[in-house]
Amino acid sequence: MSKVLVIGCGNVGSVGLHKMAQFPKTFSEIHVVGRTISKLEAVCASVKKKSKGKMDLKVHVGDVSDKEFFSKLLQDVKPKLVVNWGSPYDNLVVMDACLEYGVNYIDTACYEDKNKYGFSYKLQLAKNEAFKKKGLLAILGMGFDPGVTNIFCAYARDYIFDKVYAVDILDCNGGSKDEKIKFAPNFDPEINLRELILPIRFWEGKKWQEKGRLIDEKASHFEFNFPEAGKFDPYLMYHEEMETIPTHMPDLKRIRFWMTFSKTYLTYLRVLYNVGLTRIDAVDYNGCDVVPVKFLKAILPKGEDFNSSYKGKTNIGNIISGVKNGKKKFVYIYNVCDHAEAYKETNGNAIGYTTAIPTVTCAKLVLEGKWSGIGTKNSEDKSLDSKIFLEEMAKTGLTWKVKNLKDLPKELKKNY
Numbered sequence: 036m037s038k039v040l041v042i043g044c045g046n047v048g049s050v051g052l053h054k055m056a057q058f059p060k061t062f063s064e065i066h067v068v069g070r071t072i073s074k075l076e077a078v079c080a081s082v083k084k085k086s087k088g089k090m091d092l093k094v095h096v097g098d099v100s101d102k103e104f105f106s107k108l109l110q111d112v113k114p115k116l117v118v119n120w121g122s123p124y125d126n127l128v129v130m131d132a133c134l135e136y137g138v139n140y141i142d143t144a145c146y147e148d149k150n151k152y153g154f155s156y157k158l159q160l161a162k163n164e165a166f167k168k169k170g171l172l173a174i175l176g177m178g179f180d181p182g183v184t185n186i187f188c189a190y191a192r193d194y195i196f197d198k199v200y201a202v203d204i205l206d207c208n209g210g211s212k213d214e215k216i217k218f219a220p221n222f223d224p225e226i227n228l229r230e231l232i233l234p235i236r237f238w239e240g241k242k243w244q245e246k247g248r249l250i251d252e253k254a255s256h257f258e259f260n261f262p263e264a265g266k267f268d269p270y271l272m273y274h275e276e277m278e279t280i281p282t283h284m285p286d287l288k289r290i291r292f293w294m295t296f297s298k299t300y301l302t303y304l305r306v307l308y309n310v311g312l313t314r315i316d317a318v319d320y321n322g323c324d325v326v327p328v329k330f331l332k333a334i335l336p337k338g339e340d341f342n343s344s345y346k347g348k349t350n351i352g353n354i355i356s357g358v359k360n361g362k363k364k365f366v367y368i369y370n371v372c373d374h375a376e377a378y379k380e381t382n383g384n385a386i387g388y389t390t391a392i393p394t395v396t397c398a399k400l401v402l403e404g405k406w407s408g409i410g411t412k413n414s415e416d417k418s419l420d421s422k423i424f425l426e427e428m429a430k431t432g433l434t435w436k437v438k439n440l441k442d443l444p445k446e447l448k449k450n451y
Contacts, residue, residue, distance in 0.1 A: 037402045038064040040114035040138075042099050042129065043121035044078045046222055046338040047143065047178070050383035051120055051391035054432060056082045056090035061399050066112050068095040068105075069121075081382055100125045102132055109136040116141065118398055120391070123226065124149045130162055130173060139171055141397055143178035143390055144226070145275045152229060152315065156278055156413065163411040173411040174419070177397045178390035179351055179370070180206055180292075181276035183433075185415040186393075186424055187353040187368040188280050192415075194422060195366060195437070196357040198286040203354045203447050204274070207295040209264030210347035210374045210385060218303040219336040221386040225328050228313050231304060236273040237451075238281050239289040246271070246451065249296075250305045256293075257446035262438075263371045264350040269293035270301075271451055279413045286357070291451075307331065342384045345374035349385040352435075356443055365440035370433050380432075389433065396428040 039062055041052060048067070055062040069075050072094075079092045095112075099105045099121060109117075109132060117133050119126065119142035126146040133140045147154040159175055166173050176182055184204045192199050208221060220227035235246050235254070247254060255271040274292040281287050296304075307313050312331045317324040352369020370389065377388035397414070400406035400423065408418045415421075425435055 037061065037115040038113065039066070039116045039118060039398065039402075040109070040112050041065060041067045042069070042117070042119045042125075043067075044069050044074050045120070046342075046383055046387035047390045047394075048120035049078045049081070050377070050381040050387040051118070051395055052078055052082055052092065053085060053381040053383075054392060054395045055398070056086045056092075058395075058399065058431075059090060061402055064093065065090065066093040066095060066114065068097055068099060068108060070096070070098050072096050085381075100128055102128050105129060105132045106135060109133070109138065114138055116398060116402055118394060119143070120394065122223070123147045123154065127158060130159065133173070134162070134165055134169055134171065137169060137171065139401060140173040141177050141394060141401070142175055143182065143394055145176055145181070145278075147226070147229070150315065152233060154230070154275055156275070160279075160411050167410045170409050172401065172408055174397055174401070174406075175411060175413050176275060176279075177394050177414055179393055180204060180274065182390075182393045182397075182414055183370065183428070183435075184351065184353055185276050185280060185413055186421045187435075188284060188355070189415040189417070189419075189421040190425060191353070191355045191357070191366065191368065192284055193417070196355070196359050196364060199284055199355055199357040200286060200288045201356045201443075202280065202284075202287065202290040204276070204290070204292045205259065205261070205269050205350075205352060205354065205369075206293065207259075207261040207264050207267050207269065207350045208347075208386065209261060209267060209295070209349060210345050212341040213344040216336050216341045218300065219341060221384065222390070224332040224335045228304070228307070228328060228331070229315065231272070232308055232313055233273055235271055236277070237271065237289070237291040238277055238287075239291075250301070250308055254301075255451040257449075259444070259446065261295075261350040262369065262436075264348045267295040269295045276413075280415055283413075283415045283417065338384060338387065342378050342382065345378060345384045348373050349389060351389060354440070354443065354447060365443055367438040367440055368435060369438070370435045372433065392432045393428060396424060396431045396433075399431065400424060400427055
């Protein structure tokens with residue numbers, strides 16, 4: 036039985052809090068901190084209702100980017116674990132406070148500087164020695180992608196192949212929202228849109244390759260039939276798990292990331308970019324400083340506006356090639372999640388569900404002593420057993436499949 040402190044109660048945090056409440060023997064006392072009292076009260080009421088009064092969250096209002104506030108909160112709550120489902124802008128401040136207090140840490144997305152485009156684990160991983168000296172563990176990027184996609188790589192490395200040569204990560208959202216919702220990113224619009232306008236990068240030949248941007252008219256894509264989700268076009272883009280996976284897979288020759296988008300979605304994205312609404316610098320409007328992307332975030336539909344009507348499924352997985360016993364081998368490891376089922380259980384959608392359940396699984400393993408160690412780690416680290424995680428994740432709410440392929444799909448044999 037353990038006390039945990041959770042940061043954030045948005046689409047991902049809300050799902051995660053509902054799921055934690057289903058395991059009271061592990062998460063015996065759950066504290067949650069956020070900036071907006073109405074959101075905190077709403078998720079608290081929902082968790083209490085769905086748990087039939089068995090779980091009553093302890094709510095705290097405040098901004099964790101204020102280190103003095105968060106440090107005092109740690110001293111007052113005295114948690115055994117901090118789970119960060121909040122803004123990646125705050126990761127460094129939160130990690131430093133955890134170091135000073137002395138508590139283990141888990142997050143889902145790597146650090147971003149709110150004043151600069153781009154994201155990287157570099158500054159978080161630089162805290163490795165500090166966490167080791169304190170005898171503490173920090174597990175970074177523990178959602179689905181990043182997170183489970185890293186673990187699929189580790190599982191392939193440790194249990195399926197002798198050598199892994201190539202990885203293609205494919206993320207498909209085959210869901211459809213209410214037709215009244217014309218454009219709405221599936222998680223924090225500010226973070227999502229900042230990510231989508233970055234240069235496309237992939238790792239091949241032991242170095243990074245760069246090719247255009249997702250918003251380019253000729254961005255690389257192909258049609259793919261995703262099991263249970265359907266036919267959609269995944270587009271080549273850069274994603275954070277690619278930063279660390281090559282470090283832990285010495286035989287790897289190439290890793291790429293693909294995500295599905297409709298042509299309509301990309302048209303909206305191009306227009307928003309071209310008119311300046313994805314800008315992160317402040318502009319003067321009638322004497323007030325306004326950051327365009329933050330303004331856009333404020334007016335775009337939120338999860339609560341479409342979760343109840345979301346239909347269809349997501350499919351996220353890795354197509355991996357390598358050798359086993361001297362012979363070529365190809366596998367597709369993936370998960371399928373249903374939007375409607377996710378809403379029924381947690382009031383969220385499949386995007387939030389697939390992100391939150393891996394974090395809850397990781398938290399369970401850490402609190403129960405099944406995953407341990409010291410220092411800062413990503414989930415593909417050899418010291419973290421991928422098989423134990425995947426078995427536990429299935430019990431926690433997300434199943435997974437391994438499909439043997441005769442060869443790589445022809446689209447993935449191409450050079451992009």
